[in-house]
Amino acid sequence: MDLGLLYSGGKDSTLAALVLERFYDVTLVTAQFGVTDDWEHARETAADVGFAFERVDLDRDVAEAAVERMLDDGYPRNGIQHVHEHALEAVAEAGFDAVADGTRRDDRVPTVSRAQAQSLEDRHDVDYLSPLTGFGRGAIDRLVEETLHVESGPSEEIPKADYETELRALIREEHGDEQVRAVFPDHTQTRVTGLQ
Amino acid sequence: MDLGLLYSGGKDSTLAALVLERFYDVTLVTAQFGVTDDWEHARETAADVGFAFERVDLDRDVAEAAVERMLDDGYPRNGIQHVHEHALEAVAEAGFDAVADGTRRDDRVPTVSRAQAQSLEDRHDVDYLSPLTGFGRGAIDRLVEETLHVESGPSEEIPKADYETELRALIREEHGDEQVRAVFPDHTQTRVTGLQ
Numbered sequence: 001m002d003l004g005l006l007y008s009g010g011k012d013s014t015l016a017a018l019v020l021e022r023f024y025d026v027t028l029v030t031a032q033f034g035v036t037d038d039w040e041h042a043r044e045t046a047a048d049v050g051f052a053f054e055r056v057d058l059d060r061d062v063a064e065a066a067v068e069r070m071l072d073d074g075y076p077r078n079g080i081q082h083v084h085e086h087a088l089e090a091v092a093e094a095g096f097d098a099v100a101d102g103t104r105r106d107d108r109v110p111t112v113s114r115a116q117a118q119s120l121e122d123r124h125d126v127d128y129l130s131p132l133t134g135f136g137r138g139a140i141d142r143l144v145e146e147t148l149h150v151e152s153g154p155s156e157e158i159p160k161a162d163y164e165t166e167l168r169a170l171i172r173e174e175h176g177d178e179q180v181r182a183v184f185p186d187h188t189q190t191r192v193t194g195l196q
Numbered sequence: 197m198d199l200g201l202l203y204s205g206g207k208d209s210t211l212a213a214l215v216l217e218r219f220y221d222v223t224l225v226t227a228q229f230g231v232t233d234d235w236e237h238a239r240e241t242a243a244d245v246g247f248a249f250e251r252v253d254l255d256r257d258v259a260e261a262a263v264e265r266m267l268d269d270g271y272p273r274n275g276i277q278h279v280h281e282h283a284l285e286a287v288a289e290a291g292f293d294a295v296a297d298g299t300r301r302d303d304r305v306p307t308v309s310r311a312q313a314q315s316l317e318d319r320h321d322v323d324y325l326s327p328l329t330g331f332g333r334g335a336i337d338r339l340v341e342e343t344l345h346v347e348s349g350p351s352e353e354i355p356k357a358d359y360e361t362e363l364r365a366l367i368r369e370e371h372g373d374e375q376v377r378a379v380f381p382d383h384t385q386t387r388v389t390g391l392q
Contacts, residue, residue: 001338019215019327023339098335105310105329114301117332127335131215133301134329136317139294142197143219 003129004029004054004096006087008162009045011144012132013102014192017051018147019131020100027052029094031087033063035166035173041191042161048194049148056090058083066163067170070183076164077109083163084110092124100129106137149194158189199325200225200250200292202283204358205241207340208328209298210388213247214343215327216296223248225290227283229259231362231369237387238357244390245344252286254279262359263366266379272360273305279359280306288320296325302333345390354385 003024007013017026028051030042039055046053066079073079084101091099099120103110112120117128132140144150152158155168164184171180199220203209213222224247226238235251242249258279266275280297287295295316299306308316313324328336340346347354351364360380367376 001342018218022214022218023343103330105313117301121332121334127332127338129332129335130330131327132330134299134326136313136323136325138317139323139325142323146197147219 001025001097002027003098003100004091004094006031006091006099006101007042007046008102009042009160009191010102010162011148011150011190011192012104012140014045014049014148015140015143016100016102016131017049020129021051024098027054027096029054029056029091030161031056031058031090031163032161033058033060033166035060035063036169038159038161038165040161041159045192049192050195054094056087056094058086058090062086063167063170067167067174070167071171071175071179074182076167076183079167080163081110083167085116087163088112088120088128092120092126092128096126098127098129100131102132103130104132104137104140105135147196148192149196150190151193152188152190154186155184155189158191160189160191197221197293198223199294199296200287200290202227202287202295202297203238203242204298205238205356205387206298206358207344207346207386207388208300208336210241210245210344211336211339212296212298212327213245216325220294223250223292225250225252225287226357227252227254227286227359228357229254229256229362229366231256231259232365234355234361235357237355241388245388246391250290252283252290254282254286258282259363259366263363263370266363267367267371267375270378272363272379275363276359277306279363281312283359284308284316284324288316288322288324292322294323294325296327298328299326300328300333300336301331343392344388345392346386347389348384348386350382351380351385354387356385356387
């Protein structure tokens with residue numbers, strides 16, 4: 001069975017791929033808006049960890065709406081959630097038997113409720129899997145330490161391909177650095193560089 | 197890392213073992229009250245699928261309280277939930293680095309909330325994993341079909357080792373067959389007989 005896993009090159013979505021590869025032919029799928037070329041980092045990481053890779057293109061309007069929401073809110077949560085739901089729809093339309101993401105038990109965002117999962121499955125005739133939903137933060141940290149090579153640092157210095165990178169770039173482009181810092185508090189990003 | 201997985205010999209807990217074995221040294225753990233010897237079916241299935249096996253003994257008072265609750269309610273849900281929580285505590289006390297169960301996204305019972313999971317982890321200094329929480333019914337059916345050999349039939353004819361078997365026996369012993377049928381509607385059970 002072919003499974004498309006929404007992929008950022010980060011540790012969660014990479015670990016999700018390792019959980020699923022026993023059961024599925026996993027393709028790592030990175031969604032992008034065409035704002036930057038950061039999706040290429042995910043392609044490189046996919047090659048480093050030995051999985052097939054595909055890119056799906058999302059409508060730039062979705063990014064613009066998400067940015068507007070984040071600037072209104074003053075925090076990124078609702079904008080990120082909106083983009084995640086849109087990206088899952090795009091992967092579900094790409095023809096896989098199953099779609100998946102790396103959401104975790106302890107994530108505040110993005111989240112996919114049981115009702116949303118069921119709706120995605122019914123409308124697209126796919127299975128939706130979130131294999132890390134049953135894994136807590138401690139377990140994930142320990143499994144990452146045992147299975148992956150990871151580098152970490154400030155968001156600006158770690159080349160990743162999650163939505164945040166493009167959304168930050170869009171805010172910077174249209175509203176300046178100050179607004180990026182207002183919406184996204186400083187935090188450390190991680191990026192997978194290979195399997196152990 | 198050593199992981200104890202609460203095990204019934206059924207397809208869900210067996211599939212959960214296959215999901216986790218890439219990352220953990222998995223021991224299948226069957227909890228029992230000493231009412232019947234049905235835990236031996238789980239030991240046999242564990243051997244058939246190639247995993248280590250342990251038995252943990254639960255206090256018979258817990259079974260008696262669960263039976264009382266089920267008879268009062270007229271349905272088994274709350275009694276089963278009570279027993280499941282008690283069994284998870286017992287596995288968490290058995291000295292594993294991590295404990296797990298086979299609860300699924302679409303299960304109504306047993307369920308383990310995020311708060312209950314966190315509490316179990318904090319009190320026992322273990323990780324708690326429910327690897328099938330992110331898998332829907334359709335995905336699980338398809339994965340079982342691809343990975344396991346399964347037999348199915350009425351509950352009375354399929355030798356399993358879930359709590360229900362002992363709780364049914366206890367009700368039968370103390371209240372008669374009529375009460376068993378009143379609490380547990382007829383349904384089809386499945387039991388794993390090996391890996392494909």
